[in-house]
Amino acid sequence: xxxxxVRTAEALRKxxxxxxxxxxAADAKEYLLKSIASxxxxxxxxxxxxxxxxxxxxxxxxxxxxxxxxxxxxxEMPQILKNARKADVYLCSANAVTSTGKLVLLDGxxxxxxxxxxxxxxxxxxxxxxxxxxGGYEAAIRRIKEVACPQNARRLNLHTPCAVTGKCNIQQCExxxxxxxxxxxxxxxxxxxxxxxxxxxxxx
Numbered sequence: 448x449x450x451x452x453v454r455t456a457e458a459l460r461k462x463x464x465x466x467x468x469x470x471x472a473a474d475a476k477e478y479l480l481k482s483i484a485s486x487x488x489x490x491x492x493x494x495x496x497x498x499x500x501x502x503x504x505x506x507x508x509x510x511x512x513x514x515x516x517x518x519x520x521x522x523e524m525p526q527i528l529k530n531a532r533k534a535d536v537y538l539c540s541a542n543a544v545t546s547t548g549k550l551v552l553l554d555g556x557x558x559x560x561x562x563x564x565x566x567x568x569x570x571x572x573x574x575x576x577x578x579x580x581x582g583g584y585e586a587a588i589r590r591i592k593e594v595a596c597p598q599n600a601r602r603l604n605l606h607t608p609c610a611v612t613g614k615c616n617i618q619q620c621e622x623x624x625x626x627x628x629x630x631x632x633x634x635x636x637x638x639x640x641x642x643x644x645x646x647x648x649x650x651x
Contacts, residue, residue, distance in 0.1 A: 451608070455548060455571065458536050458547050459642050460549025462634065463640070464493050464641065464642050466641070467642070470645075471647045472499055472611065472648065473501075474645070474648055475573055475643050475645050476505060483536050485509070487512075487534075488534050488536070489512065489514065489536045490513075490530065490534035490536070491503060491514065491537070492531075492537075492558060494538065494539050495599075496538065496575060496645075496649040500567075500645075514527050514530040515531070516528055516558070517611070525641045527554030532558070532561060532566045532567070535566075536569045536570070537569070537571070538571050538573060539559050541631075541642075542587070543578050543587035544587075544642070544644075545577055545579075545582060545584070550572060550631040551587035551629070551631075552625045552628070553591050553628045553630075560629045568639060569638075569641075572640070572641070572643065574642055574647050578590070584630060596625065606622075607622065607624070614617060616632065637639040
């Protein structure tokens with residue numbers, strides 16, 4: 448496993464990403480608090496991994512503005528999502544990272560992939576080692592469909608085939624949350640993307 452992580456980190460760097468290694472969620476939180484400028488506004492996707500670090504509460508306590516749509520009233524959602532996309536910094540995770548140094552994201556609403564593709568200048572991906580896969584795109588999608596999607600669907604109380612059986616059946620999935628899939632082959636040259644690889648298991 449360690450060899451896989453080393454190779455993945457090297458591949459990510461070759462693809463233009465900055466890479467930070469963290470042993471625990473607490474280490475990732477400490478790194479983010481030091482790296483995000485005082486007074487910066489921070490957008491966040493619906494990431495369990497980010498929330499499990501505890502960094503959002505710490506950012507708010509430090510006086511930074513955090514735009515998170517979790518738990519907000521429906522009428523406030525559009526403005527929160529807009530603010531998150533226009534923030535100074537964006538925090539999220541990836542559903543899978545390939546050993547060839549590519550990030551794969553699968554979204555339902557599209558707010559995360561929208562912000563990642565054309566949003567804040569600084570983007571931080573908090574990614575557990577458990578999300579790293581040997582191989583390329585197909586391996587990443589297999590992990591997402593077999594591991595991440597069923598757990599996330601249950602968290603959201605979705606009555607999808609994967610939530611019920613643990614297996615994807617897109618033909619019978621009337622209200623799928625698998626709507627947009629994006630693979631980031633290389634960090635855009637005009638923006639800064641940092642992948643924080645966390646040894647401790649986070650998210651799905």
